[in-house]
Amino acid sequence: MSSRPDATTTRADGRHGRPWRAVGAVVVVLLAMAGSGLIGASLKTTAPVRPPQPAAQTGVTAPTGVPFDDVDLGGTDGPVPGLARAVPTAISIPRIGVDAQIMPLGTNPDGTVQVPPLDQALLAGWYEPGPSPGEVGNAVIVGHVDSAAIGPAVFFSLGALQPGDVITVSRADGQPANFQVDSVASYPKDAFPTEQVYGPSDRPGLRVVTCGGQFDEATGDYPDNVIVFASLTS
DSSP states (O other): OOOOOOOOSSOOSOGGGOOGGGGOHHHHHHTTTTTTTOSOOOOOOSSOOOOOOOSEEOSSBOTTSSBGGGOOOOOSSSOOOOOOOOOEEEEEEGGGTEEEEEEEEOBOTTSOBOOOOGGGTTSEEEETTSOOTTSSEEEEEEOOSEETTTEEOTTTTGGGOOTTOEEEEEETTSOOEEEEEEEEEEEEGGGOOHHHHHSOOSSEEEEEEEEESSOBTTTTBOSEEEEEEEEEOO
16 A cells, blocks of 8 residues: 655745745644655565665664754755755665656645655655755655555665765756765654654755555554655765
């Protein structure tokens, strides 16, 4: 089955170059259940191959074991200037062999964040109401981990990424946004770090999200979310 992250019941600001922080804390609170059912479609095989999981298995704390509020996920000595807003077209992650097209995503009528359709599980999706990759703020890209129809999907190996790995997002303006992975961690879906994924930031960041954990045959879903935190490099 496929599932989806909950989000705000209204479209957030952040379009046309406005930073995500202009949305305000209320929207961040409304996103508190984001990722609580994100993008897991079971592999129905006799001997299923399960996706790799990150070494950092966390709840509401950073991989270092201290609260996120006390951790700088920037990955640089100072903020890197952001790029102008531009639609992302593709994402490349050499370490795990990802070279995928990106589709824009919004919200469903019930306020949940859209995900790529299962028949296009090899595509990634950009959360369009937020910043574009390279803009100041946290750009969010999501994708399926697997699918009953095709097996491993676009972000099947996301949990194998390590700090220092490179992610490149191609953009419609021809200027690629190059990111370096700061951290990779797994969170229970009921402890999704909403503010660190969808919330405000004064620097250009990228969050890449898929499902993770041990697949639950009874519920037909994964219990966790794997999240990659990355920062724009100069």
